[in-house]
Amino acid sequence: MMVNAGQVAIDFHNHLPADERPENTEGRQGFWHLDKIAGTPEEAQLHYIIRDHDREHFESRKDKLIQIADKMNRDLGVDRIVVDVQDQYYNMGDILEKDMWPVDLAKKAMLELNIKPVIEPVRGGTDGSIITRLGLPTPNLFAGGENMHGRYEYVSLDVMEQAWQTILKIVELSNQ
Numbered sequence: 001m002m003v004n005a006g007q008v009a010i011d012f013h014n015h016l017p018a019d020e021r022p023e024n025t026e027g028r029q030g031f032w033h034l035d036k037i038a039g040t041p042e043e044a045q046l047h048y049i050i051r052d053h054d055r056e057h058f059e060s061r062k063d064k065l066i067q068i069a070d071k072m073n074r075d076l077g078v079d080r081i082v083v084d085v086q087d088q089y090y091n092m093g094d095i096l097e098k099d100m101w102p103v104d105l106a107k108k109a110m111l112e113l114n115i116k117p118v119i120e121p122v123r124g125g126t127d128g129s130i131i132t133r134l135g136l137p138t139p140n141l142f143a144g145g146e147n148m149h150g151r152y153e154y155v156s157l158d159v160m161e162q163a164w165q166t167i168l169k170i171v172e173l174s175n176q
Contacts, residue, residue, distance in 0.1 A: 005039055006041060008044065012046060013037075015068045020032060028121055030058065030061060032061065034048055052091070055094065062085050069082070089130065092132035092133070095137055105173060109170045113162070
């Protein structure tokens with residue numbers, strides 16, 4: 001009996017809660033983001049990005065993908081679905097909250113430049129999260145981008161100048 005891999009992929013995706021997609025979440029809410037889908041009737045692949053500010057919830061989200069695959073494989077009577085989870089980014093908040101010095105330094109630099117700091121959690125993965133996990137606490141600094149990750153993403157020259165001035169001020173302050 002033919003089983004259409006595209007339909008199996010759709011069924012797999014539909015097992016995830018629709019209200020936990022990026023467009024239906026905000027702030028510190030975690031999500032599953034279908035980043036890429038490709039396939040034919042013979043083979044299909046779904047690529048997800050999983051984000052969560054809470055490490056236990058993050059691990060639970062990864063486990064849920066495996067549980068869905070296990071259940072579907074049992075229902076199909078054969079192992080058709082393979083889940084390969086590869087960690088890419090971790091939330092840096094749990095490390096930075098123990099050592100706010102880098103955040104405080106960036107905040108001080110911005111205030112000295114008459115730039116109002118806006119401190120909020122970042123919902124996506126960043127280079128800062130990788131560097132922080134490697135042992136160097138690295139908060140994200142603004143770049144002033146608008147419409148992030150969209151077709152009309154842009155950044156103004158004025159904001160970019162403020163960004164490099166902030167970086168230079170951080171270097172200056174850290175050498176005092």
